[in-house]
Amino acid sequence: MHTNLLPLLAVAALGAGVTAALPTGHAVAGTISGTITFTGTPPKMRPIDMAKEPTCAAQHATPVMNENVVTGTGNTIKNVVVYISAGDHPGAPPTTAVRYDQKGCEYLPHVAVMQAGQPLEIYNDDKTSHNIHPLAKLNPEWNKSQPPGSPPLNATYAKPEFIPVKCNIHPWMHGYFAVMATPHYAISDADGKFTISGLAPGTYTVTAWHERFGTQSQQVTVPASGGATSDFAYKVTPY
């Protein structure tokens, strides 16, 4: 045969290599984990006076604190959304809904993280009406009433955005929808810890977002096996 088989073999090998590198759910186990801490003095959170809504005040033995800044032992920060902002492959949004509850005149969770296009279900578990007013700027801004006993409200957000959520009837209620472009994200827990999983080996830009302290980014390389660490430290001031 006169045909040079070498180029064909090279292409075949390249094809096999490319196939191996594509993320296939079960085969990819890389993680990025870390802890979010602060230096300096954070703002003091204050107790919320729910006297105007007795049915909610009654649900709390001690008044709940404002959740703008939630810190933990070891100067850690809770509710920091950590996500891959570059180097990622986009994925189709999950079809399982993210749940957002209005309970005791609080939003649970304080920050609901979801992928763009993922369904969101909003529940009113209280004996009072709430109005859900997500103050979106890139996505449409809507405002709906949800009396007690109503079925859950369904919503979806098409564009990535950090959306403040409020209830106009109960002005102390503040929450966020964190709408992600990437399928790889996490939120720091009460100990400031997070883990992003399901990552193929490679270099990524990891971004941390906090509602008060803002955004920071780092380059992180996920090795061929095992995980990578990515800690974030915020310099904070009381006001």
Added chain:
Amino acid sequence: MSRIRLMVCAAGFGLLLSVPAGVLAQAAPQTAAQMPTGAVSHIGNLTGHPDAGRRQYLRYCVGCHGQDGDGTGENAQWIEPKPRDFTAAVFKCRSTPTGTLPTDEDLFHSVSRGFVTTNMPPWAPLPAQARADVVAYIKAFSPRWQSEQPGTPISVPAETPVTTASILHGRELFQKMECWKCHGPAGHGDGPSASTLTDSKDNPIRPYNFSTGSRFKCGVTNADLYRIFMTGVDGTPMPSFADNLKPEEAWDLVHFLRTLQPIQSPEATLWHAWLPAHAGELRPIGPDAAGQ
């Protein structure tokens, strides 16, 4: 200076003074809005064009709404509530569901009618074509119109008869939907949450006080009132109750709300005739026995 020279100077000066304001305005900096081609408006038989609308805007609207349509015209700092920011594409008065864009007719009605109790006057004295043109221009301030169609206008079924039963049911809904929490038990805008209300730009805002007259920001008729709470007043604390009220219930609420106004509507007349003999039967509006 010779007489002829003086006359030529005077004529030139006179000519300068007579240049229409529109031409001078066009010498002003370009707006940030890029005019998409074909972004016309359709209102009835009228087609409005953004190029013509721009001239109207720079004559009548720019002082409050600003060169970039973002509500920061030079008058804005002194007026309350603030002028509409067209770049946000969030509008109070619509026939379309909350979160959706208004129709061209909605914008045309808002421009024509103005917003009672605000600095936005009724522009009805302008020719309809001028108003249609300005609607087309306003749409160019937000890119949202390029990628999104206006919402589907909500259906407003035929109004149910005005009866005491309808008004009483509307009163129960006013209690159950907790309208009183902002609007107050008698609709005076003095409910427990009224003092803490802010609009979507964090400016303080007050709920509608039904005792101030017969008109609303978004109209005057019962159908207008129906649309207000079934589409919500976007950009403000007033939500949409479309998911919570059936059409007949919505008409009942409309009939009750009319009794809160100091006007001789059929609803108010019927209600005030019925009330003296039955007032004792009514539970007061407000927190119930459970304190809620």
